[in-house]
Amino acid sequence: MDAMMMDAMSKDMMSMPGMESMDMDAMQACMDACSACEQACTVCSTQMMDCAPACMNCADMCNTMMRSMMRMQGMTPAAMMAMLDACIAMCQVCMDMCMAHADESPVCKMCAQACQACMDACMAMKATMATA
């Protein structure tokens, strides 16, 4: 999400019932990592290697995760934590499967890296919420 979009969003959009404020930098980084991971997984799934079903699962979960962070008014801290855990778990599965043939396929290598980055961003997001 670019800077213009982040600026246009009001403070109301940046908070959810049960938590007064969010770490906007962590959230923007997380949304971007989800978007990049969705794209990498979508490309990777077309290779018809054995990672394809995991890539499709991961692409959908990352898109759902990203969109949910853009609709914080309809979240709670508990639901956000559960969603982040699910996204982390799904990225882990996809990363493991793609990493297994990263040497054969540059797309799988790229996909595994995007999964790792998405996991890291989701974990950073969880950390900022835990200390809020």
Add this chain to the structure above:
Amino acid sequence: MDAMMMDAMSKDMMSMPGMESMDMDAMQACMDACSACEQACTVCSTQMMDCAPACMNCADMCNTMMRSMMRMQGMTPAAMMAMLDACIAMCQVCMDMCMAHADESPVCKMCAQACQACMDACMAMKATMATA
């Protein structure tokens, strides 16, 4: 998912790495409940009541959950459990918000019922996996 489709799926499609077999009845019921919940939430979100962002979040999560159950080859028991937890948490948020004005809006009432049914189906799914 109709009976013809379930029959067409091979045994290979019904299992995931780390778990030999799934309870097909529970899974079919869960996929159907996710699909119905996505539809109810999508309709409900157009009312522009305060539940709308939660409904959009829930619709996306339910669709992702349903699709993931159709792509078990790319799941693990841990990821499935985390996804089910996220779906349950998201349905809870949406149900609570819609139930708050179920008296005013028959669509919100229907949406809350679909969320409850989806939560129940996800919990039943978790139970069958825990005993497998």
Add this chain to the structure above:
Amino acid sequence: MDAMMMDAMSKDMMSMPGMESMDMDAMQACMDACSACEQACTVCSTQMMDCAPACMNCADMCNTMMRSMMRMQGMTPAAMMAMLDACIAMCQVCMDMCMAHADESPVCKMCAQACQACMDACMAMKATMATA
């Protein structure tokens, strides 16, 4: 979409700017066919046969088509016609690719049938709009 959900929707939800009323039977049939086609394509895409990318494209298009019919307030007749044409074109591609190996795979056969049914329902929907 079940009867309870259709009943709960108000008349306002059933019309869009630029067209006073829609044929609700045709629309319900079309939403159901889109939903069934999304499911069939999602299952079919996990087989890792050469139809998989077309199945993934078709699953996403059918879901987008279904949801758009549930959000008529945000459509126009021109946009609806263009979406229906895109859905028909995408189902045609997927059906052709799946039909090519329908003899080898019962899932591909089922998927091709779901694509055909979805195309038919979209064409019926276009016909009702053209005469409205």
Add this chain to the structure above:
Amino acid sequence: MDAMMMDAMSKDMMSMPGMESMDMDAMQACMDACSACEQACTVCSTQMMDCAPACMNCADMCNTMMRSMMRMQGMTPAAMMAMLDACIAMCQVCMDMCMAHADESPVCKMCAQACQACMDACMAMKATMATA
């Protein structure tokens, strides 16, 4: 889609049955514009202004459009053209509705701009395909 991802994709991924080669610069620009438009529409839809249903429709269509360009093996020129027309039509509806209250809401203004940019990118994509 970043440069690393584009580079990782093989030539095979960049073509579809019925068209030997695609204009990769136009395609990358179009995928990026679709992604940005999906994000802007998702944010805009949470404002619960009268554009919300159009924004939700447009977000889904843009995501489907973007993903389809990442899965060219499962497309044909005819289907791609129909999808681009549907995306353009949907962006037009959303832009018109958001532009109507661009003065009141900076988010609507941003969303309308993202819709315009997405339309332009889809039209540029059509132009490159027509001359191929």
